[in-house]
Amino acid sequence: MTDLAIEAEGLVKSFGATKALRGVDLAVPRGTVLGLLGPNGAGKTTAVRILSTLLRPDGGRARVGGHDVVRHPDRVRRIIGLTGQYASVDEDLTGRQNLILFGILLDLGRAAARARAVELLQWFELTEAADRPVKTYSGGMRRRLDLAASLIARPEVVFLDEPTTGLDPGKREAMWDVVRSLVLDGATVLLTTQYLEEAEALADEITVIDHGQVIAHDTPDGLKRIVGGQTLEVRPSRMDDLPRAAEILSAVATGGAKADEIRTGVLAVPVDGDAAMTTAVARLAEAGIPVTELSLHLPSLDEVFFTLTGRPAENPNRPAENPNRPAETLEVS
Numbered sequence: 001m002t003d004l005a006i007e008a009e010g011l012v013k014s015f016g017a018t019k020a021l022r023g024v025d026l027a028v029p030r031g032t033v034l035g036l037l038g039p040n041g042a043g044k045t046t047a048v049r050i051l052s053t054l055l056r057p058d059g060g061r062a063r064v065g066g067h068d069v070v071r072h073p074d075r076v077r078r079i080i081g082l083t084g085q086y087a088s089v090d091e092d093l094t095g096r097q098n099l100i101l102f103g104i105l106l107d108l109g110r111a112a113a114r115a116r117a118v119e120l121l122q123w124f125e126l127t128e129a130a131d132r133p134v135k136t137y138s139g140g141m142r143r144r145l146d147l148a149a150s151l152i153a154r155p156e157v158v159f160l161d162e163p164t165t166g167l168d169p170g171k172r173e174a175m176w177d178v179v180r181s182l183v184l185d186g187a188t189v190l191l192t193t194q195y196l197e198e199a200e201a202l203a204d205e206i207t208v209i210d211h212g213q214v215i216a217h218d219t220p221d222g223l224k225r226i227v228g229g230q231t232l233e234v235r236p237s238r239m240d241d242l243p244r245a246a247e248i249l250s251a252v253a254t255g256g257a258k259a260d261e262i263r264t265g266v267l268a269v270p271v272d273g274d275a276a277m278t279t280a281v282a283r284l285a286e287a288g289i290p291v292t293e294l295s296l297h298l299p300s301l302d303e304v305f306f307t308l309t310g311r312p313a314e315n316p317n318r319p320a321e322n323p324n325r326p327a328e329t330l331e332v333s
């Protein structure tokens with residue numbers, strides 16, 4: 001039994017002249033969350049579709065739960081759950097009927113399927129709407145029902161392709177709790193997302209792909225260090241102290257960088273390590289400059305994304321630019 005729940009080696013996939021994957025390698029330890037990030041059209045959804053047996057790769061190999069996705073797709077399907085970018089539930093059935101149907105199709109038996117449906121409806125806060133047709137649900141409710149359906153058989157490995165797109169902030173955080181609960185119960189999760197803060201909140205490790213290739217893989221903090229250094233921010237209590245505080249911060253900055261006022265009354269400088277903060281605090285105290293805010297932090301994942309790909313993260317609320325392009329090019333990060 002391997003310690004990896006998901007393994008991919010040299011995955012290749014083309015759609016005509018479009019090379020969606022160009023030798024992608026992935027390794028996801030059991031009981032962890034891998035965040036799969038990349039700009040629009042990077043190949044993330046193609047990778048998920050191959051790993052979930054919906055597509056055959058043109059080259060390379062992949063195993064999920066130790067089973068080869070090409071040679072033993074039925075074995076893979078028995079242990080996975082998948083939530084794609086678009087809801088797969090039946091709009092004419094009620095939420096409860098949808099979940100019971102999925103349970104019966106997965107051989108849970110009618111009684112067990114009913115019990116599991118009740119459990120999931122409660123978990124996803126859909127009990128009050130359980131007996132309404134899904135066509136009366138809001139987009140966020142359908143999204144939650146779709147995720148519930150993917151968990152009906154308590155899968156070992158869960159593929160979540162942008163599970164929180166279209167959800168309001170409160171429901172997104174509730175979905176994050178669901179993902180954390182899955183991992184606590186022993187599941188492994190591969191998550192693609194448009195929200196960098198979502199990857200940072202949930203992922204043990206992050207793989208970034210661009211133009212069908214892996215361009216970075218590390219922990220969230222490890223990726224942040226790619227940009228280099230840290231940032232020290234200080235807000236003096238008195239606005240009159242800004243000039244002197246700026247001089248002190250500039251003296252501890254990387255390469256003698258000048259302190260910038262990034263927000264009203266807040267100064268920031270790049271620094272090489274934690275020691276700069278200790279030095280700055282001591283010098284501010286010696287100068288009699290009280291502060292109301294003081295922080296030291298790594299670059300944001302947005303900055304990392306830009307550094308790696310040369311472009312900012314996609315706007316999750318922006319519609320696809322050309323609905324007539326092939327499906328793969330409509331993939332969103």
